[in-house]
Amino acid sequence: MITENGIIPIPDHYTCIIDLLCRAGRLEEARNFINKMPCHPDVVGWATLLSSCRVHGDMEIGRWAADPLIELEPQNPANYVLLSSLYAAKGKWNEVAQLRRGMRDKRVKKITGIKAKCMFSLLMTSQSPFLGQIYAELENFNCKMIEEGYIPDMSSVLHDVEESKIKKA
Numbered sequence: 001m002i003t004e005n006g007i008i009p010i011p012d013h014y015t016c017i018i019d020l021l022c023r024a025g026r027l028e029e030a031r032n033f034i035n036k037m038p039c040h041p042d043v044v045g046w047a048t049l050l051s052s053c054r055v056h057g058d059m060e061i062g063r064w065a066a067d068p069l070i071e072l073e074p075q076n077p078a079n080y081v082l083l084s085s086l087y088a089a090k091g092k093w094n095e096v097a098q099l100r101r102g103m104r105d106k107r108v109k110k111i112t113g114i115k116a117k118c119m120f121s122l123l124m125t126s127q128s129p130f131l132g133q134i135y136a137e138l139e140n141f142n143c144k145m146i147e148e149g150y151i152p153d154m155s156s157v158l159h160d161v162e163e164s165k166i167k168k169a
Contacts, residue, residue, distance in 0.1 A: 015045040022052035027061045043072050047079065054086040062086045077103065077110035 002008060014037050021030035030049055034041055041049075046069035053062030066083045073079055080103050087095040103109070 011039055011042055011045075014039065015042060015048070018045045019048050022048050025052070025056050027052060027056060027058050031061050031064065040068070043069065043076075046072065047082070050079070050082045050086075054082055054089065057086075057089065059086060059090055059092075074106060075108055077108050080108060081110055 014033075017033060018030050018041060021027070021033060027049070030052075034045070034049070046065050049065040050062055050069055053059070053065060062083065066079065069079050070083075080099055084096050084099050087093075087099065
């Protein structure tokens with residue numbers, strides 16, 4: 001970048017490269033890139049790598065990315081959930097339990113889907129004159145997604161949930 005374009009890269013440029021490599025499934029190349037960077041990745045860079053490791057099932061690089069991510073944001077439950085999902089997808093239930101104990105010890109709590117849905121519902125109180133239209137549009141959007149061939153990725157559902165509930169959510 002510097003020699004060809006005269007641009008001095010900033011941390012966001014490095015994060016973009018990490019993201020591109022991860023989207024392409026080139027996780028080992030992303031790790032090598034990170035190791036050669038003149039600065040450490042930010043939270044977004046580490047989270048991108050960890051998320052891609054979950055998608056591609058790479059436990060080794062996922063653990064490697066999780067450590068600095070959790071060190072940077074020890075109270076962010078999303079970081080633990082990503083790592084937990086990686087462990088669960090690989091059937092590493094002892095690691096899942098250990099991670100959850102660690103979250104409990106650190107008093108890190110995740111907002112469950114139901115709680116998030118309740119929070120959304122509270123925001124959408126009957127005070128809005130457009131409430132009916134909003135819900136109708138959300139339902140319309142859901143139907144369009146299904147018509148276009150949307151099929152939920154069931155591999156990330158790590159609990160025994162009825163299929164109809166998953167599709168509706």
